[in-house]
Amino acid sequence: xxxxxxxxxxxxxxxxxxxxxxxxxxxxxxxxxxxxxxxxxxxxxxxxxxxxxxxxxxxxxxxxxxxxxxxxxxxxxxxxxxxxxxxxxxxxxxxxxxxxxxxxxxxxxxxxxxxxxxxxxxxxxxxxxxxxxxxxxxxxxxxxxxxxxxxxxxxxxxxxxxxxxxxxxxxxxxxxxxxxxxxxxxxxxxxxxxxxxxxxxxxxxxxxxxxxxxxxxxxxxxxxxxxxxxxxxxxxxxxxxxxxxxxxxxxxxxxxxxxxxxxxxxxxxxxxxxxxxxxxxxxxxxxxxxxxxxxxxxxxxxxxxxxxxxxxxxxxxxxxxxxxxxxxxxxxxxxxxxxxxxxxxxxxxxxxxxxxxxxxxxxxxxxxxxxxxxxxxxxxxxxxxxxxxxxxxxxxxxxxxxxxxxxxxxxxxxxxxxxxxxxxxxxxxxxxxxxxxxxxxxxxxxxxxxxxxxxxxxxxxxxxxxxxxxxxxxxxxxxxxxxxxxxxxxxxxxxxxxxxxxxxxxxxxxxxxxxxxxxxxxxxxxxxxxxxxxxxxxxxxxxxxxxxxxxxxxxxxxxxxxxxxxxxxxxxxxxxxxxxxxxxxxxxxxxxxxxxxxxxxxxxxxxxxxxxxxxxxxxxxxxxxxxxxxxxxxxxxxxxxxxxxxxxxxxxxxxxxxxxxxxxxxxxxxxxxxxxxxxxxxxxxxxxxxxxxxxxxxxxxxxxxxxxxxxxxxxxxxxxxxxxxxxxxxxxxxxxxxxxxxxxxxxxxxxxxxxxxxxxxxxxxxxxxxxxxxxxxxxxxxxxxxxxxxxxxxxxxxxxxxxxxxxxxxxxxxxxxxxxxxxxxxxxxxxxxxxxxxxxxxxxxxx
Numbered sequence: 142x143x144x145x146x147x148x149x150x151x152x153x154x155x156x157x158x159x160x161x162x163x164x165x166x167x168x169x170x171x172x173x174x175x176x177x178x179x180x181x182x183x184x185x186x187x188x189x190x191x192x193x194x195x196x197x198x199x200x201x202x203x204x205x206x207x208x209x210x211x212x213x214x215x216x217x218x219x220x221x222x223x224x225x226x227x228x229x230x231x232x233x234x235x236x237x238x239x240x241x242x243x244x245x246x247x248x249x250x251x252x253x254x255x256x257x258x259x260x261x262x263x264x265x266x267x268x269x270x271x272x273x274x275x276x277x278x279x280x281x282x283x284x285x286x287x288x289x290x291x292x293x294x295x296x297x298x299x300x301x302x303x304x305x306x307x308x309x310x311x312x313x314x315x316x317x318x319x320x321x322x323x324x325x326x327x328x329x330x331x332x333x334x335x336x337x338x339x340x341x342x343x344x345x346x347x348x349x350x351x352x353x354x355x356x357x358x359x360x361x362x363x364x365x366x367x368x369x370x371x372x373x374x375x376x377x378x379x380x381x382x383x384x385x386x387x388x389x390x391x392x393x394x395x396x397x398x399x400x401x402x403x404x405x406x407x408x409x410x411x412x413x414x415x416x417x418x419x420x421x422x423x424x425x426x427x428x429x430x431x432x433x434x435x436x437x438x439x440x441x442x443x444x445x446x447x448x449x450x451x452x453x454x455x456x457x458x459x460x461x462x463x464x465x466x467x468x469x470x471x472x473x474x475x476x477x478x479x480x481x482x483x484x485x486x487x488x489x490x491x492x493x494x495x496x497x498x499x500x501x502x503x504x505x506x507x508x509x510x511x512x513x514x515x516x517x518x519x520x521x522x523x524x525x526x527x528x529x530x531x532x533x534x535x536x537x538x539x540x541x542x543x544x545x546x547x548x549x550x551x552x553x554x555x556x557x558x559x560x561x562x563x564x565x566x567x568x569x570x571x572x573x574x575x576x577x578x579x580x581x582x583x584x585x586x587x588x589x590x591x592x593x594x595x596x597x598x599x600x601x602x603x604x605x606x607x608x609x610x611x612x613x614x615x616x617x618x619x620x621x622x623x624x625x626x627x628x629x630x631x632x633x634x635x636x637x638x639x640x641x642x643x644x645x646x647x648x649x650x651x652x653x654x655x656x657x658x659x660x661x662x663x664x665x666x667x668x669x670x671x672x673x674x675x676x677x678x679x680x681x682x683x684x685x686x687x688x689x690x691x692x693x694x695x696x697x698x699x700x701x702x703x704x705x706x707x708x709x710x711x712x713x714x715x716x717x718x719x720x721x722x723x724x725x726x727x728x729x730x731x732x733x734x735x736x737x738x739x740x741x742x743x744x745x746x747x748x749x750x751x752x753x754x755x756x757x758x759x760x761x762x763x764x765x766x767x768x769x770x771x772x773x774x775x776x777x778x779x780x781x782x783x784x785x786x787x788x789x790x791x792x793x794x795x796x797x798x799x800x801x802x803x804x805x806x807x808x809x810x811x812x813x814x815x816x817x818x819x820x821x822x823x824x825x826x827x828x829x830x831x832x833x834x835x836x837x838x839x840x841x842x843x844x845x846x847x848x849x850x851x852x853x854x855x856x857x858x859x860x861x862x863x864x865x866x867x868x869x870x871x872x873x874x875x876x877x878x879x880x881x882x883x884x885x886x887x888x889x890x891x892x893x894x895x896x897x898x899x900x901x902x903x904x905x906x907x908x909x910x911x912x913x914x915x916x917x918x919x920x921x922x923x924x925x926x927x928x929x930x931x932x933x934x935x936x937x938x939x940x941x942x943x944x945x946x947x948x949x950x951x952x953x954x955x956x957x958x959x960x961x962x963x964x965x966x967x968x969x970x971x972x973x974x975x976x977x978x979x980x981x982x983x984x985x986x987x988x
Contacts, residue, residue, distance in 0.1 A: 175849045176222055177898050178213040182398060186210035186226050187243065192844065194219040195748035197636070197676070200243035204232060209399075209429075216849070240636065264347075264373040264393040267382060267597035268583055271630040271649055274669035274681035275739045276753040276840060278302070278374040278858065285366060287894050287903040289932040289946035289981060291408060291421055291442070293361035293369065293394065294329025299907070301860040301888040302376050302390075302838060304335030306971030308356050310498075311447075311465040313966020317882030318767075320971055325571065326521040326551040327468045327498035328353045328360035333376050333389035334834050334862065335877075335884035336761065340689050340733075342379070342387035345394045346490055348527045351547030352573040352605065355694040357386070360549070361394065363494035363523050365440035367406060367425040368474045370397045376757065376838060378737030380687035381651040381667035384603075384624055388687045388735045388761065396476050396490060399434040400427030403988040410946065410981025416447035417465060417976050433479035433486075440472045446500070447975050454957045455967040455975070459514065462964065463500045464975040470496030484533040492547075494523040514964055519553035525575075537593070538584030549573040570610040571694075577603040579624075591632035591647065600625040607693035614802050618697045620690070621658040626651065636676070645673040651685075660690055660732050677745040681755075685737050691730040691765045700725030700825050702801035705808045707819055711776025718819040719809050721789070722772070723797060727825040735761040749844040756837050764830035768869060769822075776820055780871040784823050791815040829869055832877070836862030841891075850898045859889035881923065881958065882971050885910035898936075905930040909972055914958055923956045926973050944983040952978035 174193055178186055184205040191198035196219065210226045217225065223234050223241060235242045265273040280296055290296050298305050306312065306320040308330045319337065330338035330353075339357040342349075345364065353360035372394050379387040404425045411418040420443045427436030446467040450460025471494065478488035497520045525547030532540045555567035581599025588594075601624055608617035628651040634643040649669040656662050667685030674680075700723050707718040741755035768784055775781045786793070794815050798805040807813055841857040862884060864877040877883045887910035894903040907928045914921040928949040936942045955973030960966070968975070 173216045173218060174222070174846065175216050175851075176213045177850055178210075180212045181210055183208040183210040183226060183230065186213065187223065190219065190222050190226070191241070193749070193846075194222075195745070197240040198243070199240065204243065204245060209401075264344075264391060265375045265377070265379060265382065266630070266649065267581065267599070267626070267628045267651075268595050268630045268649075271595070271628075272647065272671055273375060274649065274671050274683040275375060275377045275741050276681075276743060276755055276838070278376070278840065280372040280374075282366075282369055282371065284856075285369070286934065286944065287901065287932055288892070288905060289903075289930060289944070289948055290366075291419065291981075292329065292366055293364055293372070296366075296372060297329060297331045297361060297392075299890060300331075300374065301858045301890055302333050302374065304332045304884040304971065305974075306335060306882060306884075307332045307338040308354060308358055310468060311970055311975060313464070313968075313970040315961070315965045316970055320882060325354045325553065325569070326360070326519050327362075327466060327470070327496070328358070328521075329362040330356075330358045331361065331374075331392045333374070333392075334759070335864070336389040336759075336832075336834065337689075339386055339692060340388040341390055341392060342383055342385075343392045343394070344383070345492075345527070346396055347393060348490070348529075348543060348545055349575070349577060349603075350492065350525045350527065350545065351523055351549045351575045352607075353521075353523060353549045354551055354573075355571055355609070355692065357605075357690075357692040357694075360494070360523060362470065363472050363492055364394060364396075365423055365425075365438035365472050365474050367404065367423045367440065368396050368436065368438035368476065370395050376755075377683050377739045378685045378687035378735055378759070379667070380665040381626070381653045381685055382628065384626075384653060384655060385622075385688055385690050385732070388689050388733070388737075389759070396474070397427075397436060398476075398478070399429045400425060400436040401429055401434075402427070404985060405988070406983060406985040408981060408983040410979055411445075412447065412976050413952065413978040413980060415451035416445055417979065418445040419443070419981065432481075433477065435475070435477040437476075438472075438474045441470070443469045449967065452954075452975055452977070454954055459963045462514065464966070464970075466498045466500035468496070468498050470494060484535075486531050487528070488531075489526060489528040491526040492523065494521075496521055514558055516556045516558065517553060519551060521549070521551045523547070523549045534582075534584070536584070538582065540580070540582055541599075542578070542580040544578040545575065547573075547575050567612065568610065569612075570608075572606075572608040574606040575604070577601060579603075581626075589632055590638060591635040591645070594632070595630045596628065598625075598627040605693065607697075609694065609698065611698070612802070614699055616697055616699065618693045619658075620693060622655060624653060624655045626653040628652075642674045643672070644676050645671070645679075647671045657690060657732075659696070659728075660730075663688055663732055679743045681739070681741040681743075683737070683739040683741075687735045687737060688732045689735075690732050694726075695765055695826060696726055696728055696730045698726045699802040700727070700800075701803065701806060702798050703806045703808055704813060704818070707776070709773050710822070711774065711820075713777070714819050717817055719814075719817050720776070721794060721797065721818050721821045723801070723821070723823050723825050724767070725802070725825055727827055730765055730826065731763065731828050733761065733763045733765060733828065735759055751840075751842045753840040754837060755839075757835065759832075759834040761832040761834065763828035764832055764866075765826050765828055766830040766868065767824055767826050768829055769824045770868070772822065772824065775822060780869055781822075786821040786823070787819065789818060789821040793821065794818060797821065830866055832864065832866045834862065834864045834878075836860060847895075852894075852896050854894040854896070855892070856894075857889070857891035859887065859891075861887050879910070879912055881912050881914045881916065881969050883912070885912050885925075885972060892930075900936070901934045903930075903932040903934075912969065912972060914969075917959065921958075923958070923969060926953055926955060928953050940987040942983075942985045944985070946979070946981035946983070948979040948981070949974075949977060 310327050331341045332338040333341045350359045376390040379391045406423045408421040423440040425438045446463045447465040449455035449462040473493045475491045480486045527545045529543040551571040553569045557565045579601025583597035585593035603622040605620045631648040633646040634640045651667040665686045669683045672680045703722045707714045707720045738758045743753040843855040845853045865874050867874045879886045889908045892905035909926040911925040931947045934944040955968040
């Protein structure tokens, strides 16, 4: 039996259990399996073999770090395959019923090249090897290629748990307040549950990167997809682990650790209805040596605009208006690591992106202007670097310090035309600068029957600076954040104990304290439990509280003050009375808060098959929003009493007007007279809205050998969700999910890939349920949207791969919606795409 020092010390690597009968799994270890795995990282190679053989794999991640596996080819038993991968590494395999444990043959292995820290990046925990109590959705680089996806923005929009609204290219005008004014630079973001892109925390190798635009999110399209190993998604609140913004969940983009050689990829394609012509070239190059390695990726892409005139459902628009912007970008990523002796490793990831976006409403951005509308040109640049030092302190303890510095600049100009004549311009400029540094310890505290109890603890500092110039107003603001965290993992039982109905069980707990310079202190806890009664059947429970800070744009862009006739705002007031209204940002905003519950079950009934289901419930309070959808009758409605000051003093009004952007805006047609102002209505944004999200996620993965060198892989995922909102106590609850510009109740994606040694064919079906257009008294049901994607890949003997993509093969089109003006989008751009049928060709060559 393994000693306490080695049992689960660092990493419980991804394994597949065959079911409830270990003896069956043991017998299957002696069956022949046809392998065709390329030379790769040893950890990845072992994970792949374990998954194919349906056994659990245990190893110290630091034992595997820096080691490469040879090509694995031929018909082999599981034992033969693993021993072939370990040959010459100084590692040995110990086979048991349904599992294999990798350990050193004795002492330190010869030629060890990395520090004794766990460099396998995990998501949802600070403790290496602590399993997640909720299912983790993983999208590998192979999945990305099979899906015909050319950047991480497309990966995000393909996930059933994700919503396309918010900060993404192609979001149209007047598409709901939650989606407007956020797509300022063509960035792509994750938006789990549709709660908002800044309520999903996106990480790169477990680290935050620079915010982009105005919405406190990172632009995932800045990351060359060639450098991505996998994307892990945990749709569960995680502020106790990672801090602010992890309300809907965490997305961790994990980069390749190392690469030897050069790989080039060229892609070309376009929409068959016109527009969206894509050209992309990427280069991945890297090398490794005995103590480290470096890789670099460069990606340049160009996507032409889609004009309304080329889409039958957008005829209500001016035909020259753009439904999708003309977008070009260059992106560079460099990742390196270097060991110093046996105990210290230094690593760093750096990203640089530059590009421009051109879009227009009312006319095309690329032809002479002959009508009215807005033309917008934006240039953007992103830079970020994240260094890390990991030190092995011996006895299973490691010390880690990491930091980040990054900037993001958006510089745009809006030209306004009327009748073909330019009437005005509107420059806009946004600049983000983010800095962070933190340090932490993790290691084993004491022994439990199931293994060592492990702890992670640390502290750090983070700052966010935001500068904006918009509409004649300029401001800059700095937010400082100090934090400390602790997390505990308690393995209660393990497979070695042989406890009936407790094959494995564990508890996790985390607590985080944050002190924000403009939002005060906040403490967030999290608890999780995993119970695996028999091998292959796992239940999980997760509870926690999370929070999101208001964006600096929400809080500090200022407000407007308008003087209007009392009119329809109330009854019983003198006809000459006026009303002062304040609208816009408020500096008095605090954090938004949530309470999250997730109950999950995962079962692996037969070899290669994994099924999962999770029920989630999110109570989201103190959401920042304007308190009034409409001011009609507000002065006579007691629900709005806290927003109204009757008979305000002249001094109060002067203070309000002097602090407003542009001062007082008098819409009464008469001189301002403070004696005639019957009331002040403060409709500035505040922490008031209460929202509820609940539903079920399901997932499926099945890998099946269909013959020598042949495999069939099935995958599927779906989400059913309900969500609602109440603006103020006493106001009715309004439904969100299932209505226009919000997520549908149902989204799903299912696929199948058949592959041989040289050829693969992938097919994916994407389904988005219909939504209701509830903007007018007579409601309209918009149809569901179902598309079929096909990708064929052929590998030639010269190291060349050719791929053909046909996305939305049957050219499904969205329904038209009511529009009030020619510059309004003619369909729901948050749930449906203007791309239509897309045909693409990709050629990759490994040199």
